Amino acid sequence: MPRMSLLSSPLLLGFDEIERLVxxxxxxxxxxxxxxxxxxxxxxxxxxxxxxxxxAVAGFTRDQLEITLEDNQLTIRGKQDDDKTRAYLHRGIAARQFQRTFVLAEGIEVRNADLNNGLLAIDLVRHTPERLIRRIEIGRKTSG
Structure with a gap:
């Protein structure tokens, strides 16, 4: 049975990529x-x-964080390794890994990233596209 979605309307043409992004x-x-x-x-x-x-990436250094952008998908990864030389009496802060992904719309670009006081800030710029209105002429079919 085919899957129905909001984008399956016959009035919405060419939105397959958006459905894949969702x-x-x-x-x-x-x-x-x-x-x-x-x-x-x-x-x-x-x-x-x-x-x-x-x-909020407290405990991560710049070297332990990676930010990539591929096919409008912004991915932030963090990887901490266990320090085997330490002997903990209590361990409440675990070394951990994470991956957080954001899908960006067309026209959004990554401006910069900064790590300060355990907060990783990534600035994105949304450029406003020019509104394009184009008149489509109706051709005359000649019989022949």
């Missing part, structure tokens, strides 16, 4: 670690609208 997000990590915020920074005359993703 599937990719749904399969993404449902793990709540690390916690994150997404905020909108209003645009001004000098800059476009900015979105900022902030992840």
């Amino acid at each position: 599937d990719r997000v749904a399969k993404g990590g449902a793990d709540g670690y690390p916690p994150y915020n997404i905020e909108r920074i209003p645009k001004d005359e000098a800059s476009a609208e900015t979105l900022r993703i902030t992840l």
